[in-house]
Amino acid sequence: MRVPFTKMHGLGNDFVVLDARTQELPALERSRVAAISDRQTGIGCDQLIVLEPSEDADFRMRIYNQDGGEVEACGNASRAVAILHGSDARIETAGGILSVSPAAGGASVQMDEPRFGWNDIPLAYAMDTLAMPVGWDMLDDPGAVNVGNPHVVFFVDNTDTIPLDRLGPEIENDPLFPNRVNVNVATVESRKRIRLRVWERGAGLTRACGTGACATAIHAMRRKLVDSPVTVALPGGELVIEWREGTSIRMTGPATESFRGSFEWDDYA
Numbered sequence: 001m002r003v004p005f006t007k008m009h010g011l012g013n014d015f016v017v018l019d020a021r022t023q024e025l026p027a028l029e030r031s032r033v034a035a036i037s038d039r040q041t042g043i044g045c046d047q048l049i050v051l052e053p054s055e056d057a058d059f060r061m062r063i064y065n066q067d068g069g070e071v072e073a074c075g076n077a078s079r080a081v082a083i084l085h086g087s088d089a090r091i092e093t094a095g096g097i098l099s100v101s102p103a104a105g106g107a108s109v110q111m112d113e114p115r116f117g118w119n120d121i122p123l124a125y126a127m128d129t130l131a132m133p134v135g136w137d138m139l140d141d142p143g144a145v146n147v148g149n150p151h152v153v154f155f156v157d158n159t160d161t162i163p164l165d166r167l168g169p170e171i172e173n174d175p176l177f178p179n180r181v182n183v184n185v186a187t188v189e190s191r192k193r194i195r196l197r198v199w200e201r202g203a204g205l206t207r208a209c210g211t212g213a214c215a216t217a218i219h220a221m222r223r224k225l226v227d228s229p230v231t232v233a234l235p236g237g238e239l240v241i242e243w244r245e246g247t248s249i250r251m252t253g254p255a256t257e258s259f260r261g262s263f264e265w266d267d268y269a
C-alpha cells in the first residue's frame with residue numbers, strides 16, 4: 001500500500017506526518033515507527049505524527065517518538081499540523097485538547113494548564129516539584145512540570161558546557177521517572193529570555209522542543225526568574241511562551257513544510 005506523507009519541522013525538530021483522516025492506515029507497531037523514523041534506513045524524523053478523525057475535536061494527533069513509543073504531547077508538531085490544516089482547529093491529543101491558530105510562517109498553540117503534583121509528573125515518590133532534592137553530576141536542584149508530557153528542568157550557568165548526550169539518557173531513564181522524562185537544561189539570560197537545550201524522551205538531542213520550552217518557561221516563572229511572555233532560544237530558533245498561574249499555556253513560533261512524498265507501507269516492517 002502506497003502511503004503519502006508530509007515532512008515538516010518546527011525550528012529543526014522534524015516530523016513525518018501521515019494523514020489517516022481520509023486514508024485508513026493499519027495499526028502502527030513500534031518497529032514500524034522506528035523503521036520509518038530511522039535517519040539512515042528510513043525517511044528520518046524525531047517524531048512520527050498521525051492525524052485521525054476525532055469525536056471530541058476537529059481531529060486527533062497521535063505522536064510517536066523515534067524509539068516507537070506513543071506519547072502525550074508535541075509542541076512543535078502542534079504548530080506544524082496547524083499550518084498543514086490551514087485554519088484554526090481544536091486538536092485532540094493523549095495529553096489533552098489543544099487550540100491552534102496558524103499565522104504567517106507558524107502558529108500559536110493554546111495548551112491545557114500545566115500540572116505540578118509529584119504524581120502528575122509522574123515521580124516515583126512524593127517531593128516538592130518546585131525544588132527537587134536530587135541531582136546528577138553537575139545538574140541539581142531541578143523542577144518538574146507536566147505540560148501534557150513529563151519534563152525535568154535544570155538551571156545552569158551555561159547550557160553549552162553541559163554533557164547532555166551523557167546525562168540526558170541517564171536522567172531520562174532514572175527510576176525516579178516511571179514514565180521516563182524529557183530533560184531540559186536552561187540558562188536564564190534576563191527576565192525576558194531563556195536559553196535552552198533539550199534531551200528528549202525517546203528521541204535524544206533535538207534542535208528544539210516545544211513542550212520543553214513551555215515547561216522551562218513555566219518553571220522559571222514559578223521561581224520568579226522571568227516574566228510572561230518570555231522568549232526561549234533553542235538551538236533551532238526561538239519560541240514565545242505566555243502563562244499565568246491558573247491559566248492555560250500559549251506557545252507561538254514558526255513551523256515549516258519541507259516536502260511531500262510517499263512510501264510503500266510494507267517497506268517498513
Ligand SMILES: N[C@H](CCC[C@H](N)C(=O)O)C(=O)O
Binds near residue numbers: 074075212
Ligand atoms: N519527546 C517528547 C515528545 C515530543 C516533544 C517535542 N518534540 C516537542 O516539540 O514538544 C516526549 O516524549 O514527551
